[in-house]
Amino acid sequence: MLKITWRSLLKNKLTFGLNLLGLAVGMAAFLTIAQYMKFELSYDQFYGDADRVFRVNTFWSIDGEEERYATAPPPLAEVIREEIPEAEAVCRVFYWSDFTMRPENDFENAYRETEVYAVDESFFEVFDFGLIEGDPKTVLSEPTSVVLPRSAAIKYFGKEAVERGNIVGRRIMGGKDAGTPWTITGLMEDQPANSHLQFEFLVSANSYPDDLYRNQIWSWNVMHTYLRVSEKAVAEAGWKAQLEELLDQIVDKYALPFMDQGVAEFRNSGNRMEYLLQPLTDIHLTSNYLREMRPNGNMTYVKVFGLIALLTIFIAGINFVNLATAQASRRAREVGVKKVMGASRPLLIRQFLAESMVVSGLAAGLALIFTKGLTRLTGNLLDVSFLESADWSSMGLIAAGLWLVVGFLSGIYPAFYLSWFRPAEVLKGQHRSGWSDTAIRNGLVVFQFVLSIGLITASLVIKKQVDLFQDKQLGFTKEQVVVIENDREIEERGPAFKEELRRHPDIIQASFSNGIPGLNTYQRRDFKKEGDEVSWGVDWYQIDEDHLETLEIELQAGRNFRAGTSADSTGLILNEAAVAYLGLDKPIGKYLIKNEGTEDEERLEIIGVVRDFNLESLHHKVKPLAIQYFQGFVFKDYITVRLAAGNPRAAIDHIEKSWQAFEPGVPLRYGFLDVRYDQLYKGETRLANVFALFTGLAIFIACLGLFGLITFVVARRTKEIGIRKILGASTQSILQLLSRDFLLLVGIAFLIAAPLSWWAMQRWLENFAYRIELHWWMPLLAGLAASLIAVITISLRSWSAARANPVDGLRDE
Structure with a gap:
């Protein structure tokens, strides 16, 4: 039968070629999308007992305004550790700043590290993955301890040292003057690409001041908090609801009283505050909250790609059915002759199905060849390197499944249709396709073009x-703006550095700030009007007197900060959304209290109002924003430089030379603001x-x-x-x-x-x-x-x- 099948296919070369190419391309598209979907759905699955690891998110709903944070306040982890026995391990992960680092044996070789996270010593009890050397219980217990991924260790000390196990115990010198020694206490495998946690260094949290990691500010949602639930707890029915009920008790006992909120009054007003558990494996595709570590994927988009995969293979199958039935007039005489010679209908059905299976099998083999190139192209478009993690053995199994399913489903109707012909009619030339045959073909063509027009x-x-x-x-101009990530290298010499930059004719203005548009997260401070009882959380950052001009942000009322004016150290600029949010009428000259009851409480005078501008992506409306004068370099800061239109190369060269003149031997890390901001829309x-x-x-x-x-x-x-x-x-x-x-x-x-x-x-x-x-x-x-x-x-x-x-x-x- 295989010989007869092959002869029949070669006799109808055009149909054979069109079906083969259509099915191969459809299967290749299906295989490529299936591989991408598998990659996206596999995020964070590699951790030991990943199904028992959860992130604690914060949810607020106050006066109808809802906010969801991927973070929680610093004291929550310790309270969970003490009051929720079902949590067998809890840890916090916090991004502090950039670091300039040098290996202890090569001070001339400096690196700027931008993916350094401070973590609690219990990190490896929660995230059971990849520790090659070091005790997971103590590797991060001492101050200035560092755990290096393998690639970072190779970068600093070479592949040979890593292979010989000559890493733990060595030191990396931090800071622009290499004055802070960090001791390597552990070596781990690199994080896979399908992890929402990506880092170059893990450093011990107790390396930082007590007022950061051991403070009791329950309104400061800045730390990613994870917990591992005990195996015994998850075996009980309804355990998750019981655990979140305990978290609700923590809200009532600690968080609301800290914010001067009466629990009964807060709840009766329809307000809500909750700490919610999110499964670790759900974060990448179902979480797009405030203060995510990085932009995540989107389950809706994964489903859309899956639908496209099904539609593409379906369109290819429709082609097969249409082309096979369209040949009816040509193959009718063949069927009639075979029936006269004694061929039964089941035998003819098997023959036509065999033709379908052969075409489908050849298409599946060809699809695997197409898939490699299509996977690489798709990976480039998605900016995701899932080709390296592609499981070609499983892809072969999927291709085999497509061969059987597509071959059978595409061939079953033509097989029954063609084998139905009556030999007496077809041999006399009396067979005519019925209206139903044409209607089915036309319906399938319509369906194909419905899909095509929809796509x-x-x-x-x-x-x-x-x-x-x-x-x-x-509300600001993002083009022609260079952003320098300044790890407190240029501090007191900031004005001199700006002046040096402005000497170049292609540099219009420069400024310092500890925030810029397009960040994943912004600091937040509590503000309230004098005499009010309630404080309101508002996004906050600091700028110097040149920042508004550099980004071309428009003042709506009042004035900008002025250099050398001591009064401006207690000045405040709001955006229009903050004015409305705080209920301020004629805000210029009025005073707000910032972080009442804390060490950094301040009484600030409103000196200006800027028009609303989009700090975050256009997925979100403009949020209230408070801006203070740039005074300290406690957190990471940025130098923004506006260039004249035209060729920026000469200006970039001047920036690089100026940096080296002020900070010799310290790497310069910079990029363009428009490129950085557009990363917010990478998913779309x-x-x-x-x-x-x-x-x-x-x-x-x-x-x-x-x-x-x-x-x-x-x-x-x-x-x-x-x-x-x-x-x-x-x-x-x-x-x-x-x-x-x-x-x-x-x-x-x-x-x-x-x-x-x-x-x-x-x-x-x-x-x-x-x-x-x-x-x-x-x-x-x-x-x-x-x-x-x-x-x-x-x-x-x-x-x-x-x-x-x-x-x-x-x-x-």
Whole structure:
């Protein structure tokens, strides 16, 4: 039977080739997306007992305003440790600042480390992964202890030292003057790419001041807090609800009293404050809260990619069915002869199914070849290196599954349809395809183009939304701004450094601040009006007198900070959202109390109001913001430098030379603000790129099927075309004749796809605080694009038939 099957396939080379290519491309798209989905769904699964590890998030709902934090206050971890026995281990993870580091044996070789996290000594009790050397219980117990991942250890001391085990006990010198020794107490494996925790160094939390790690400020949500729940606890029904009830008791006992909130009054007012447990393995795809460590993935997008994978393989299967049934008139005589010679219907069904399985099997093999290139391309578009972690053995199993499923499902209808022909009718030439056959084929073509038009519409809307992100007026100017990440290197010499930078004609202005637009997290302070009882949490950072000019932020009222004015050290600038949030009328000259009852309590005079500008992404509305004068270098700070338009290279060279003059031997780390800010939309940009790629593949597969169908239409109507040409029909009229029915199907597909795609994209746009308006022309443009693609596909095959000599088509008569 295999020999007969192969001969039959070669006899119908065009159909064989179109089916093989369509199925191979569809399967390759499916395999690539499946590999990406597997990568995304595998985040943080590699930790030991990952299903028992949770992050504690903070939820606030006050006066109808909701906020969700990926962080919790510093004292919460210790209280959980003492009052919740079900938590067998608790640890905090906190990003402090950048570090300039040098190996102890090579002071000339300096590195700027930007992924350094301070963690509690219980870190490896919560995250059971990768420790090669060191005791997990004590490796982070002493001050200035460091655990290095393997790649960092190789960078500082070389591969040979790592392989010989000559790392633990050595020192790395920190600070611009290499004056702070850090002792390496442990060596661990690098974090896999599918971890939401990415770091270059882990340092002991008790290396830092007590007022940071042992303070009792319950309103300061700055530390990522994780806990491992005991195995005994998770075995009990309803354990999670019981644990969150204990966390609610902690809120009532500690957090609300600290914030001068009466528990009963707070609850009765409809307000809520909760500490919620989020499974570690859910963080990457279901968490997009304030103060995430980095932008996470999105489960909705993973589901969308999965849907695209199914649709693509489905379109390829539709092609197979359509092309097989379209050949009915050609293969009817073959079926009739075989039946007369004694072939039973089950035997013919097996033969046609065998043809389908052979084509599907060859396509699966070809798909594995295509997948490698498509995976690399998709990885580049997504900026995710999941090719390295690709499991080709499992991919082979998926390909084998696709071979069996697609081969059987695609072949079952054509097999039963073709084997049904009656030999007496087909041998007399009396067999005609019924209206139901044509209706099924037309319905499948319509379905293909419904999917194609929907995908084109979605690609267009996503692209327009990404363009909005990149082009919207943000309230500040992000272009031509260089951001230098300053790890307190340039401190008291800041004014001299700015003056040196401004000497270059292509540098307009420079400023210092401890915050810039586009960060993952911002510090927060509590503010209240004098005489009020309640404080309100407001985003906060410090700037110097040149910051507003550097970023071109507009003052709405009052004035900017002034250098050398001692009174401005207690001055405050608010944005318009903060003025409304705090209920201030004519705010200039009024006073606010910052962090009442704490060591850094201050009475601040409002000297200015700036127009709202987007610190965060356009997923969120502008939040209240309070700005103080830049005085200290306690936290990480930034130097922003505005360049003149044009070629920035000369200005960059001047920045690099100035830095080395002020800080010789210290690495300079800088980037452009617009690039940094646009990283906030990496998820949407990735979606747009990949959506466009797989939309193109789906349309390509649909066009293969359309090309095959028009080929059979032309073959069946060859004599009709010849007669029409003899009677004077023009080439244009022949093209119209052949394309009319197919364009009608595209029109029907548009009428179905337009409202569906409109509804789907309206739902997607609801995820954004700032979004484009859907217009009637978007699905119309998608329909016109699909029609144009169909016309081009049909014309490629119809042109030769319309131009052919009619005598050739009538010669057999």
